[in-house]
Amino acid sequence: AQSVTQLGSHVSVSEGALVLLRCNYSSSVPPYLFWYVQYPNQGLQLLLKYTSAATLVKGINGFEAEFKKSETSFHLTKPSAHMSDAAEYFCAVSDTGANSKLTFGKGITLSVRP
Amino acid sequence: DAGVTQSPTHLIKTRGQQVTLRCSPKSGHDTVSWYQQALGQGPQFIFQYYEEEERQRGNFPDRFSGHQFPNYSSELNVNALWLGDSALYLCASSFPGVVNGYTFGSGTRLTVV
Numbered sequence: 001a002q003s004v005t006q007l008g009s010h011v012s013v014s015e016g017a018l019v020l021l022r023c024n025y026s027s028s029v030p031p032y033l034f035w036y037v038q039y040p041n042q043g044l045q046l047l048l049k050y051t052s053a054a055t056l057v058k059g060i061n062g063f064e065a066e067f068k069k070s071e072t073s074f075h076l077t078k079p080s081a082h083m084s085d086a087a088e089y090f091c092a093v094s095d096t097g098a099n100s101k102l103t104f105g106k107g108i109t110l111s112v113r114p
Numbered sequence: 115d116a117g118v119t120q121s122p123t124h125l126i127k128t129r130g131q132q133v134t135l136r137c138s139p140k141s142g143h144d145t146v147s148w149y150q151q152a153l154g155q156g157p158q159f160i161f162q163y164y165e166e167e168e169r170q171r172g173n174f175p176d177r178f179s180g181h182q183f184p185n186y187s188s189e190l191n192v193n194a195l196w197l198g199d200s201a202l203y204l205c206a207s208s209f210p211g212v213v214n215g216y217t218f219g220s221g222t223r224l225t226v227v
Contacts, residue, residue: 009154043118043204043218044157090156098211099145101170104156 002027002093006105014113019063019078021108023091026072031093033074034102035065038088047089050074052096061085086112118143118207118219126225127195133224135190139207140217145169146188147216148180151202163188164210192224200226 003026013019025031032051036044048059055067065076074091090107094100119138127133139146145164149157159172163182177193186207192199202223206216 004156041220043220044206045218046216092156099147099162099164099169099208101147101159101162101172102149102157102216103159106154106156 002031002095002103004091004093004103004105006091006108008108009106010109010111012111012113013081015083016080019076019081019085019110021076021089021091021110023065023074023076023105024072025074025091025093027093027095029095032096032100033065033067034092034094035059035063035074035076036090036092036104038090038107040087044090047076081110081112083112083114086110118205118217120203120205120219120222122222123220124223124225126227128227129195129197131195132191132193133195135192135203135205135222135224137188137190137205137207137219139186139188139205143207143209143217144186145208145210146182146186147206147208148188148190149204149206150174151204151221152198153201157204160190195226197226200224 005024034049035047048057050067058064091105092102121136147162148160151157162170166182179191182188202221204221205219208215
């Protein structure tokens with residue numbers, strides 16, 4: 001079985017500060033990993049995905065994540081937070097088949113202080 | 115290009131009732147997946163439909179059932195509603211062979227009272 005752990009439920013940063021959202025995964029097979037963002041009253045939007053190519057993955061809106069197999073981690077970072085980054089962020093894992101189901105973490109709420 | 119459309123956006127039902135939620139996939143997509151997102155939780159996979167058949171199913175009871183129509187649209191049915199079924203129900207469509215080419219709808223907020 002696959003699972004994802006997102007430690008902490010809320011992260012607060014100042015505008016312009018580094019954003020770091022942590023994700024650790026558990027999988028018995030080589031996984032695909034994803035980060036999604038959810039704004040209030042909206043669905044999920046894909047930020048980036050790791051599909052066994054480059055371990056450093058760049059996504060939309062300046063976000064990136066690094067796949068570290070030895071640490072079973074896939075942390076999301078952004079060098080400089082913007083007010084518009086305030087949202088809920090979900091890490092997810094799937095196996096490597098196309099259209100495989102996604103297993104999500106509980107999510108982290110990111111607040112950005114002016 | 116319309117994305118994934120879900121209806122209704124909000125719904126209030128009474129315990130024991132039945133509910134049907136609807137999803138129209140993004141143009142060109144023929145696979146539909148349904149997820150349940152309880153308050154403060156991540157989405158949980160319910161099931162996936164392709165070629166009008168259920169292809170994958172998550173850990174949900176038989177009270178949850180679905181259907182896919184020839185035009186690829188889909189319905190999620192929940193019978194004998196519990197208070198615990200209150201959640202945001204998300205539909206995601208995709209095209210076969212594309213890794214995680216999911217497009218999510220904005221969801222249907224179901225409240226069971």
